[in-house]
Structures are given as structure tokens and as C-alpha cells.
């Protein structure tokens with residue numbers, strides 16, 4: 218392609234000078250424009266593309282320096298060369314300060330101007346090429362950025378979609394926490410992920426499900442649905458305490474936590490390199506927390522991982538609530554809660570199957586007392602979950618082999634309220650919640666938590682109270698052997714009117730006398746003890 222001829226502008230109030238340079242440079246192949254003053258020069262520059270401007274310095278109205286300044290304001294890429302007949306250092310400095318690229322001293326020779334022109338044009342070309350190159354680089358960088366953003370967006374959509382399809386495929390709430398921890402670990406490449414049941418009533422986080430990287434734990438692929446010890450999977454005590462402390466902070470302020478690089482500031486042991494906790498809220502209240510940790514390698518969680526974790530918890534809560542709207546919800550959620558109780562009881566051989574037995578005895582009594590089938594369902598449910606609030610009690614108190622101190626007993630006394638809070642949060646079982654809350658109230662008003670009296674205590678709770686007391690006395694405890702059955706019956710009878718509702722004691726004794734509550738004395742194993750109930 219033929220190169221466009223360069224156009225030069227000469228500005229001088231001497232017409233002779235303009236004619237000479239014009240002729241000379243046109244012969245040399247340039248386009249030449251001339252102006253006899255600054256104003257005309259500016260008009261040409263505004264209308265035409267000028268590649269270089271030579272201007273005399275001493276001109277009437279507008280001198281060369283002023284012209285250079287005004288050209289710069291119009292187009293700062295036009296190189297301006299000053300021609301002066303009166304050189305001085307001051308003027309030279311001022312000239313260059315005005316953005317002028319060079320100055321020539323009069324009288325001038327044409328080849329001297331030409332040399333200067335060639336040099337200035339070359340510099341300008343380089344300057345323009347640099348600008349083009351810079352623009353090209355910027356364009357390329359912008360494209361790369363857009364590309365990365367697009368790739369990230371596609372990846373993000375893929376992940377969010379995966380989370381949603383995993384969650385919508387869940388048909389039972391019993392498996393939901395296992396799926397959630399497994400999915401969390403895979404999606405954010407964590408070494409461990411755990412779900413803890415905890416809320417403002419359950420003061421001690423209760424680990425419900427765990428997923429561990431097989432590279433860290435070659436023998437462990439999946440944790441059981443319920444991990445009762447809280448100490449399994451190489452989790453040492455310090456780590457557990459540090460995590461529990463952080464969990465309680467999250468439960469209280471409800472803000473997700475991201476520790477990208479663990480420097481020990483939040484008390485986390487150094488084997489955890491990166492850590493996150495996100496609360497899971499059901500009905501606007503914290504129900505539990507999902508945690509994730511990196512224990513090896515260089516990967517560190519960032520804001521994006523926290524976003525994914527929050528997305529998982531948010532949609533898990535939806536899934537739980539949605540499950541509640543469809544079939545099987547009662548059984549599903551009940552199974553989950555019941556599994557918690559079983560896990561609690563499994564830790565203590567003395568309480569194994571306690572809830573099942575209490576439920577059976579209480580249901581039998583309610584039946585005799587003419588309760589409706591709906592009430593029988595309620596007492597069966599409440600019986601099996603009545604001690605679920607013990608999830609929130611510290612192990613050192615709950616599993617203490619000896620007698621409890623007064624303070625420790627005060628803590629144990631919180632379990633009916635905690636249990637009611639857990640059940641209540643799901644919003645499905647108002648009646649059951651009330652029975653659980655009242656199962657330690659006494660007929661004479663000396664019970665807890667509210668000190669209710671007589672008929673203030675729901676009937677089903679009064680029934681449950683007798684069944685609970687009976688089974689407690691009829692079972693071995695860490696600090697005492699189980700009592701003789703005759704002694705138990707005497708204690709229950711003596712409690713009529715004080716601890717228990719007399720009418721219900723009568724029903725219990727009648728059932729016992731009729732042989733409908735039979736303790737299988739031949740089998741001392743608590744967990745296989747059977748009651749024969751019609």
C-alpha cells in the first residue's frame with residue numbers, strides 16, 4: 218500500500234520564507250500548508266491532518282510559543298518545531314517546556330530543516346506505533362479479562378447447578394446432611410467438611426455428619442450419619458474446642474466466617490490451614506453450621522468458596538423446608554431427630570432405649586385414659602424425643618459417672634427447654650413441643666422449667682412424667698443400680714399428688730397390677746429389656 222504523503226505546516230510572517238520551504242518540501246514529496254500567523258495556523262490544524270508544524274517564534278498577535286501551546290490543546294500528538302533567530306538558554310528551556318519537540322536557529326538552511334523534519338516524523342511514528350501497541354495490549358488484556366470472567370461465570374453456574382440438582386434429588390431428610398458435607402468437600406476441594414446441629418438453645422455443637430478426604434484419611438471414606446463422639450476422625454481435643462468456640466460465635470452473630478490463611482489468630486490449631494463456617498438457618502433462626510477445612514497442600518479458601526458454602530447452606534435450608542411441605546416430611550424429619558436421640562443414648566449404655574420404653578409405657582397409659590389417636594401419636598412422638606434437648610448439654614455433665622453438683626443439675630434442667638426449641642424451630646409439632654418442654658414439671662408446682670401446677674401441665678406431659686420416672690428408676694445408672702420393682706411402685710404411689718397426677722398414678726398402678734407392664738427380669742441387659750403392652 219502506498220504510504221500517505223506527510224503534511225507539514227509552516228508558520229511564519231515572512232512570506233518569502235514560506236514560499237521557499239513550500240517549494241522545497243513539495244519537491245521532496247511532502248504536502249505543505251503555510252500560514253502567515255498563528256490564527257491561520259490554528260484554523261488549518263482544526264480542518265486538516267498535520268504531521269508536523271514548524272513555526273517562527275516572533276510573530277505579531279500570537280507568538281510561536283503561544284501557538285505551540287494552543288496546538289497542544291487541540292492535538293497533543295502534533296510535533297511543533299520552533300524556529301528562532303534569537304537563541305538564549307532561557308528561551309530554549311521555556312520552548313521545550315511548552316511541549317515543543319525541537320527548535321532551530323535562524324538563519325536556516327533547508328537541509329537542516331529537512332533533517333529535523335525526518336527525525337521528528339520518525340519519532341512521531343514511533344510514538345504512534347507505541348500508542349497503537351499499547352491500545353492493542355489493553356484490548357488483549359481486556360479480552361483476556363472478559364474471557365476469564367466468562368469462564369468463571371460458566372464454572373460458577375455449573376457448580377450452582379450441581380448443588381441445586383444434588384439437593385433437589387434428596388427425598389429424605391435423614392440423608393440430607395451426609396449429602397451436604399460430601400458435596401461441600403468436593404465442590405470447594407476441602408479436606409474435611411462437617412455439619413453441626415447447634416442453635417441459641419443448644420450450647421454445645423453436636424456433630425451430625427462428616428465427610429473427609431480419603432487422601433488424608435485413607436481408611437475413612439464416609440463418616441457415619443451420626444458421629445456421636447465428636448472426637449473421631451483424628452480430631453484432637455484442642456481442635457474440637459477451638460472449632461466449637463468459633464461455631465458458637467457464628468451462632469451468636471449469624472455471620473459466615475472465612476479464615477483464608479490460618480495464622481492462629483482465632484485460636485485454630487496450625488494443622489488447619491484454611492477454614493470456613495457458615496450458619497444454616499431454618500425459619501430465620503440458626504439450626505446448625507456447615508464447616509470446611511483445608512489441612513494439607515497449598516489451596517486456601519477465598520470469597521468464592523465462602524459464596525459456594527453460603528449457597529449450599531441457604532439451599533439446604535430450603536430443601537429441608539421443602540421436604541417439610543411434601544410427603545413423608547413428618548417421618549423424615551422425625552427420623553433425623555430420632556437419630557440424634559439414638560446417638561445421644563448410644564453414648565451411654567445406661568440410657569439406651571430409654572426413650573423407646575418411655576414412649577411405649579406412656580402411650581399405653583394414654584390409651585387406657587381414653588386419649589384420641591391423634592393424642593396417642595403426639596405422646597409416642599414426644600416420648601421418643603423427650604430428651605433430645607440433652608444434645609445441648611456438655612458431655613462432662615451428661616456422662617458424669619457420679620452424682621451431679623447443684624450447678625451441674627441446673628444445667629441438666631435446661632434440657633426440656635432446649636429440646637422444645639429444637640422441635641419448635643421446625644414449626645411442625647407445636648403440641649409435641651409443649652409436651653417435651655413440660656415433661657419435668659411436677660403436679661405440686663415444684664418441677665421445672667416453669668413450675669406449672671396440676672392441670673396447668675398438659676395431660677400428656679403428666680403421663681409422660683410418670684413413664685419417664687418409672688423407666689429411670691427401673692434402669693441401671695452409672696451411679697446406682699436399678700431399683701426393685703416393688704420399691705419403684707411404692708415411690709410412684711407416694712408421689713401421687715406431689716410429683717405426679719394421682720389419676721395417672723392410679724392408671725399406671727392398674728396397668729402394672731394387670732400385668733400389662735412387665736419387666737423382663739430374666740434379661741438384665743437394659744437394651745433388650747421388654748415391656749409387654751397391649
Ligand SMILES: [Fe+2]
Pocket residue numbers: 603604632656657
Ligand atoms: Fe428428661
